[in-house]
Amino acid sequence: MKRITSIDLFAGVGGMRLGLKNAVHKLGLKHECLFYSEINNWCREVYQNNFPKTKLKADIKSIKPYKIRSVVPEHDILLAGFPCQPFSQAAVSLRNYLNRKHGFEDKQEGSLFFNILDIIVAKKPKAFLLENVQNLSTYDNGNVMNVILESLRKKYYVPDPKILNAQYFGLAQRRRRVYIVGFLEKNDCEFMYPEPDNSKVKVGDFLEKEVDAFYTISDRLWNGHKKRRLRNQKADKGFGFKLTRPKDECTNTITSRYYKDGGECLIYQGKNMNPRKLTPRECFNLQGFPKSFKILESKIQSYKQAGNAVPVNVVEKICFNIIHYLLDNKKNRISNLRAG
Numbered sequence: 077m078k079r080i081t082s083i084d085l086f087a088g089v090g091g092m093r094l095g096l097k098n099a100v101h102k103l104g105l106k107h108e109c110l111f112y113s114e115i116n117n118w119c120r121e122v123y124q125n126n127f128p129k130t131k132l133k134a135d136i137k138s139i140k141p142y143k144i145r146s147v148v149p150e151h152d153i154l155l156a157g158f159p160c161q162p163f164s165q166a167a168v169s170l171r172n173y174l175n176r177k178h179g180f181e182d183k184q185e186g187s188l189f190f191n192i193l194d195i196i197v198a199k200k201p202k203a204f205l206l207e208n209v210q211n212l213s214t215y216d217n218g219n220v221m222n223v224i225l226e227s228l229r230k231k232y233y234v235p236d237p238k239i240l241n242a243q244y245f246g247l248a249q250r251r252r253r254v255y256i257v258g259f260l261e262k263n264d265c266e267f268m269y270p271e272p273d274n275s276k277v278k279v280g281d282f283l284e285k286e287v288d289a290f291y292t293i294s295d296r297l298w299n300g301h302k303k304r305r306l307r308n309q310k311a312d313k314g315f316g317f318k319l320t321r322p323k324d325e326c327t328n329t330i331t332s333r334y335y336k337d338g339g340e341c342l343i344y345q346g347k348n349m350n351p352r353k354l355t356p357r358e359c360f361n362l363q364g365f366p367k368s369f370k371i372l373e374s375k376i377q378s379y380k381q382a383g384n385a386v387p388v389n390v391v392e393k394i395c396f397n398i399i400h401y402l403l404d405n406k407k408n409r410i411s412n413l414r415a416g
Contacts, residue, residue: 084109099393102396139195153398240394
């Protein structure tokens with residue numbers, strides 16, 4: 077059996093790795109992740125609990141360009157869900173209000189794409205998959221995306237990025253993200269992103285059968301949600317919370333701030349009953365993580381991690397097409413992939 081190797085940058089809790097692993101196994105191949113980077117201690121704990129013994133470099137910025145060749149292992153596919161906060165619509169609005177930098181001008185997080193680029197240039201993986209928020213496509217009138225694509229296209233075949241919605245890939249969550257794929261060598265044909273499979277699922281399919289009363293929100297919080305909705309309606313600023321029924325097709329996007337008040341998705345529990353928040357496990361379910369995936373006891377950290385994670389189903393479909401594209405290349409057939 078042959079194997080496909082990868083590295084997992086800005087790994088979070090490993091959603092992109094899971095998607096690639098699922099795709100590789102469905103093709104009858106073996107997957108090995110050789111290296112991952114993640115700066116958050118809580119995320120690293122979850123990652124190690126689920127993927128023990130993977131080599132770690134916590135801060136990717138600490139690897140100087142001249143050390144990349146010796147520190148980062150050779151690999152077939154590079155995965156990177158680089159930080160989205162400098163580009164997300166909500167975060168940009170908040171940073172403008174606070175007079176804080178965003179985009180590439182944020183030297184802490186906004187410029188991390190260039191660390192990825194340094195690794196791609198130095199290690200020349202056969203393919204890469206990058207993920208970020210939808211707003212990256214239009215941020216700064218598209219100038220940031222143009223810089224990203226121009227930089228990557230100097231050495232790689234990079235088809236136009238694609239915005240895909242998890243709702244159309246078997247997950248009951250409306251979650252749009254932009255994906256960027258690249259190949260060291262181009263085939264005779266164009267790479268095609270996966271088409272929506274339009275699986276018929278509903279929110280109830282991802283809910284736990286028994287949920288503790290702890291998750292039912294208090295009268296005070298419920299009244300606060302309703303009052304805020306009225307204020308927002310009068311100010312024409314949106315409608316506040318989203319009440320979701322188990323039979324609904326999807327929830328709103330679950331974000332890393334979900335733990336604060338659950339406003340993105342409150343589960344309807346019946347007339348004259350307060351709704352409840354999703355449990356952390358349900359949030360991971362809505363991202364496509366298997367029930368066997370080990371999460372933290374800390375509810376706040378688990379909500380944050382699920383809200384920052386990538387939808388595993390979408391990544392799996394993209395990776396399936398990436399591997400097919402690699403194997404269809406006469407110059408890069410499976411016999412050229414590193415033997416297991």
